[in-house]
Amino acid sequence: MKDNNFPKLHNATWPGIVGKGDSSQPIIPFDTLLQMTAAAEVNGKKFDGIDIGLFDPHVPVTSTDDDLKRLADKVAGYNLEIGSLVAPIWPPEGGSAMGTKEDRTRFVEQVRKACKVGQRLRELGIRPHGIVRIDSASSPEGWATDPKANTQLIAQTFREAADVAADYGESLAAEGEICWGGMHSWRAMIDTLNAVNRSNIGFQADMSHTFLYLLGYNSPDDRILPVDFDWNDRATLTSALKTLTAALRPWTIDFHVAQNDGTVYGSGSHDKTGRHCLATDPNGKLDIAIDAGHWLRDENGNLTKKFKHICWDGCMFPNEVMTKQQTWNDILAAMVKVQQQHGWQE
Incomplete structure (x- = not known):
């Protein structure tokens, strides 16, 4: 067994909040x-x-x-570090990246606050690497009313946010999730990033969310897999993943390991998005360790080493699942396999 120590293996804490908050699924405490x-x-x-x-x-x-x-001391007390952060850019505190001038101003201000936190955590020595994640805080339906103009508005907002992030020494990663307008398909995502034209903004790939780019949800014209695709046809699936990752890998600066069963799921603002499945889910369509390699290695099979850690995003698992220790042992086992196959030593 290789004893790789990079990329570092991280777990996400926001799944304790996203999709939570009612009596049946209360928020899971950070601690x-x-x-x-x-x-x-x-x-x-x-x-x-x-x-x-x-x-x-x-x-x-x-x-x-x-x-x-206090946060830095608490995390360090568990022999852990902090990596990427998610900026809370959604209304009402934030605003749509393609909304009114006031909406977009609030969006950029929330990014500024997040980058300030990120900079301070780096200064405290608890955050050696990582990005600040954003999305458009806009719906695909709203974007579709005027794709060209709305893409330009999103790009303008992202550009202003990237300039603010640069002041704090931070980079921004736009999340590849189909529930966000201008980011809801792989082509739309590339158009948006090209229009931003800033060196400190890139793409966050999530193996579950980006998997749905293959199926053309919210953008049938951008579907990569055949409409009548047979899930037993591994060769065609691999080819589609290679097409997708070749297009988006050059932009990728943050990466989430995940599993997907080929269906959509969500709640609230995260409606109709990638279904995060457990690493052991028998209905999972991905070979996690092998398919992570499409993102972590270039077209010649060389490691890109473009980010120092990878993360597991387990959004919208039931609390009963998330509060079982075996769940996290199984997830860690999947992460270790990725590190063994596509990691390195430093």
């Missing part, structure tokens, strides 16, 4: 997720860190310096 992440172990390997959504009640984007010092 609970931190403890379960630290407790996971597979053959002596453990998670190296966590990625954080900057939302109440976990880690507010308005956290004070004392709050961030």
Whole structure:
């Protein structure tokens, strides 16, 4: 077995909030997720860190310096580090990236707050690497009313946000998720990023979300797999993944390991998006370790090493699943396989 120590293996904490909040699925406390992440172990390997959504009640984007010092001490106390952050750019605190001038101003201001947090966590020594994640905070339906104009508006907002991020030494990654307008297909995503034209903005690939780009949800013309695709046809699936990753890999600066069963799922603003399946789900369509390689290696099979950590995003799993330690052991086992096959030593 290779003893690779990069990319570092992170768990995400925002799945304790996203899709949660009602009586049947209450928000899972940050401390609970931190403890379960630290407790996971597979053959002596453990998670190296966590990625954080900057939302109440976990880690507010308005956290004070004392709050961030306490956060750094707490995370370090579990022998973990902090990686990528999610900026809370959605209304009402934020606004649509293709909305009114006021909407877009709020969007950029939320990015500024997130980058300030990111910079301070780096200064505190708890965040050696990672990006700040954004999306368009806009629907595909709204975008489709005027694709050209709305793409330009999103790009303008992202450009302003990237310039703000640069002031804090941060890079932004646009999330490849089909529920966000201007990012809902692989071609739309590339058009948006090309229009932004900033060196400190890139793409966040999530193996579950980006998998739906193959199926053309919200953009049938951009479908890569045949309409009558047979899921037993692994060769065609591999070819489609190679097409997708060749197009988006050059932009990719943040990566989520995940599983998908070929269906959509979501709630609220995250409606009709990639279904995150457990690593052990028998209906999963991906070979996680092999298919991660399409993102982590170039067309010649060489490691890109464009990011120092990878993360597991387990959004919208039931609380019953998320509060079982075995869930996180199984996820860590899948992450370790990715690190063994596509990692390196430093």
